[in-house]
Structure formats: structure tokens, C-alpha cells
Amino acid sequence: xxxxxxxxxxxxxxxxxxxxxxxxxxxxxxxxxxxxxxxxxxxxxxxxxxxxxxxxxxxxxxxxxxxxxxxxxxxxxxxxxxxxxxxxxxxxxxxxxxxxxxxxxxxxxxxxxxxx
Amino acid sequence: xxxxxxxxxxxxxxxxxxxxxxxxxxxxxxxxxxxxxxxxxxxxxxxxxxxxxxxxxxxxxxxxxxxxxxxxxxxxxxxxxxxxxxxxxxxxxxxxxxxxxxxxxxxxxxxxxxxxxx
Numbered sequence: 001x002x003x004x005x006x007x008x009x010x011x012x013x014x015x016x017x018x019x020x021x022x023x024x025x026x027x028x029x030x031x032x033x034x035x036x037x038x039x040x041x042x043x044x045x046x047x048x049x050x051x052x053x054x055x056x057x058x059x060x061x062x063x064x065x066x067x068x069x070x071x072x073x074x075x076x077x078x079x080x081x082x083x084x085x086x087x088x089x090x091x092x093x094x095x096x097x098x099x100x101x102x103x104x105x106x107x108x109x110x111x112x113x114x115x116x
Numbered sequence: 117x118x119x120x121x122x123x124x125x126x127x128x129x130x131x132x133x134x135x136x137x138x139x140x141x142x143x144x145x146x147x148x149x150x151x152x153x154x155x156x157x158x159x160x161x162x163x164x165x166x167x168x169x170x171x172x173x174x175x176x177x178x179x180x181x182x183x184x185x186x187x188x189x190x191x192x193x194x195x196x197x198x199x200x201x202x203x204x205x206x207x208x209x210x211x212x213x214x215x216x217x218x219x220x221x222x223x224x225x226x227x228x229x230x231x232x233x234x
Contacts, residue, residue, distance in 0.1 A: 032220055034222055036225075041207075041227075041228065041230065042227050042228060043120070043122065043209050043210075043211075043225035043226045043227045043228045044160075044209070044211070044223075044225040045225070046222040046223075046224065046225075049220070049222055051220040090159065090160070102148060102213050102221070102223070103150070103162060103165065104162075104223060106159045106160050107159065108158070108159045109158075109159050
């Protein structure tokens with residue numbers, strides 16, 4: 001079954017500290033993984049993706065994510081958090097059920113709160 | 117690049133009214149658009165996949181006669197909530213893909229429409 005899990009509803013971090021938002025996945029075959037961020041009353045903004053290649057993927061706004069096949073994880077990271085990073089973060093995996101498709105399966109989201 | 121515009125941002129209307137939401141890709145042609153619904157503090161629920169020039173594919177449990185989707189051009193898809201009732205109140209978000217079959221491409225999202233039915 002295709003699924004993605006975000007085990008933490010909320011992550012709290014102090015400004016300037018490193019942050020990690022966790023994501024694990026379950027797919028058959030090679031996963032296409034994505035991270036999106038959502039600010040209040042807004043749509044989702046694409047941060048980064050892993051398709052193939054280097055396990056460490058760099059994205060927008062200083063974010064990066066590490067693909068770990070053995071742990072089936074794709075955690076989002078940033079070396080130094082900013083208050084403006086406070087938002088809702090979604091991990092997603094491409095849904096390949098039913099043949100060729102571009103549908104995404106989203107995790108439940110993690111609220112990141114960065115304290116000044 | 118890859119800007120998706122969604123209109124309107126907010127809609128407040130009376131029960132029984134039909135509401136149309138537009139989703140436009142401003143700087144690219146989108147062969148596929150998706151419509152999502154998001155409840156407070158919850159994830160996105162895919163409602164339907166809209167392909168240009170063909171009928172939309174609805175997810176299980178989504179009433180196609182309730183949520184009419186039209187994708188008449190490569191830059192515009194519309195979602196019409198027919199005879200809306202308070203339980204239809206939600207945040208509706210669209211997204212667009214540059215082209216079908218490119219599973220490695222991200223979806224580009226609009227800013228959503230907050231629908232409140234009184």
C-alpha cells in the first residue's frame with residue numbers, strides 16, 4: 001500500500017537551532033517524494049523533491065531533505081531555523097496505484113513553530 | 117514561474133447557492149489539474165483529477181453531480197459546488213501539472229478558496 005506518515009503533529013524549535021521534520025513512506029517500487037509548506041490561508045508551496053540520485057536534496061529557503069532507503073524516511077531539515085519558517089509542512093509521495101498517475105498522497109502535516 | 121491563480125479567495129453565501137471557483141495556470145499550460153479539499157488542521161483530500169478536454173476523474177466518495185469540474189482549456193479549470201450547504205464549507209485548493217505523465221514534476225498550487233455556506 002502507498003502511504004506516507006508524519007509522526008509529529010507539531011515541532012517546536014528555537015530560532016537559530018537546527019530543525020527536523022520527520023517523514024516515513026511506504027511504497028512499492030521507487031518512491032517519488034515531495035515536501036510542501038503551507039502558510040495560513042494559503043495554498044501549498046513546493047520546497048523540494050527526491051526522484052533519484054543524491055540522497056541529500058537541497059530545496060527552497062535553505063531547506064534540505066535526506067532520502068534514506070533502508071529506513072524508508074525522507075526527513076526535512078534546516079541548519080538554522082527562522083521565525084518565518086513557522087508553518088504547516090506536508091510530505092507527499094507519488095501515488096502509482098492504477099497505473100501512470102501524477103496523484104500525490106499527502107501526510108497529515110506537521111506544524112512547525114519557531115520561537116524567537 | 118509556474119504560478120497558479122485561484123479565484124475567489126473567500127466566498128460567503130447562502131445555503132442553496134451554487135459557487136464557481138476558478139483555477140488558472142498563469143505562465144504555463146497545464147494538461148492536468150487537481151482539486152483538493154482541506155478541513156481545519158487536516159491534510160489535503162483529493163477530490164478529483166481534471167484533464168484538459170476530458171471528463172474529470174473523481175475520487176471515491178466524492179459526488180460528481182455536487183462538485184462539477186470543467187477543464188475547458190490548458191490554463192483554466194473550474195470547480196462548481198452546486199446547491200451548496202453548510203457541510204460544504206471548507207478550504208478548496210487546486211493544483212496544476214505542466215504535463216501528464218511527468219511523475220517527477222511537482223504540483224503547483226493555488227492559494228485556495230475559503231468557502232463558507234450560511
